[in-house]
Amino acid sequence: xxxxxxxxxxxxxxxxxxxxxxxxxxxxxxxxxxxxxxxxxxxxxxxxxxxxxxxxxxxxxxxxxxxxxxxxxxxxxxxxxxxxxxxxxxxxxxxxxxxxxxxxxxxxxxxxxxxxxxxxxxxxxxxxxxxxxxxxxxxxxxxxxxxxxxxxxxxxxxxxxxxxxxxxxxxxxxxxxxxxxxxxxxxxxxxxxxxxxxxxxxxxxxxxxxxxxxxxxxxxxxxxxxxxxxxxxxxxxxxxxxxxxxxxxxxxxxxxxxxxxxxxxx
Ligand SMILES: [Ca+2]
Ligand SMILES: [Ca+2]
Ligand SMILES: [Ca+2]
Ligand SMILES: [Ca+2]
Numbered sequence: 001x002x003x004x005x006x007x008x009x010x011x012x013x014x015x016x017x018x019x020x021x022x023x024x025x026x027x028x029x030x031x032x033x034x035x036x037x038x039x040x041x042x043x044x045x046x047x048x049x050x051x052x053x054x055x056x057x058x059x060x061x062x063x064x065x066x067x068x069x070x071x072x073x074x075x076x077x078x079x080x081x082x083x084x085x086x087x088x089x090x091x092x093x094x095x096x097x098x099x100x101x102x103x104x105x106x107x108x109x110x111x112x113x114x115x116x117x118x119x120x121x122x123x124x125x126x127x128x129x130x131x132x133x134x135x136x137x138x139x140x141x142x143x144x145x146x147x148x149x150x151x152x153x154x155x156x157x158x159x160x161x162x163x164x165x166x167x168x169x170x171x172x173x174x175x176x177x178x179x180x181x182x183x184x185x186x187x188x189x190x191x192x193x194x195x196x197x198x199x200x201x202x203x204x205x206x207x208x209x210x211x212x213x214x215x216x217x218x219x220x221x222x223x224x225x226x227x228x229x230x231x232x233x234x235x236x237x238x239x240x241x242x243x244x245x246x247x248x249x250x251x252x253x254x255x256x257x258x259x260x261x262x263x264x265x266x
Contacts, residue, residue, distance in 0.1 A: 152183025
């Protein structure tokens, strides 16, 4: 018995030493240094690790971001999908959920607690039915302590909705989003430190060239003409392509839409 107790103490001491070695001073696992970054294991407390799916019917979230295949054939970029934004829009302490829909339906779900939600899109005044909404973010853009909603749309001007504090929104038409592009994601931060939030929107393309022109028109010979020992894009395609020299030859490069406030609304 004595031998067994000593062995147990020795094992416990070894385990303690191993645990101490694996932990930093704050009791958390040590950071593992890698080339240009570091990481450490996340310790999950208070139960099983991982996630438990909540049945949509029980949650009351019937939203589906569905898209007709014909639409994708017409414009492949529509298939990029849409995002999600979470924020407490009515100030009851529970985060609510906004789901922008690219194919016509967007939805705001009020959090009732206990993993149940109710669709309050219409009551909230979000007039996005039929509009191709892509990305969304809740942020207090006017500093009155309630969360306003920014939504990017495909080939339509982005939108800002101001919150009345109770989760009812009014579109701010003078927000300055006149250009219609293919807004995807967005981020807000006070980039110039003047005390208000500034906005960065990533724009993709309205359409790929292959959605605009038949394949027979997109051959290298049709897009480019030889000029001395180089190739230049023909005028009709200048907005969409440039020729790039690769080691042994040339290839076409499709251009994105330009950044900045250029071009008229489309
Ligand atoms: Ca809420
Ligand atoms: Ca606000
Ligand atoms: Ca407000
Ligand atoms: Ca600012």
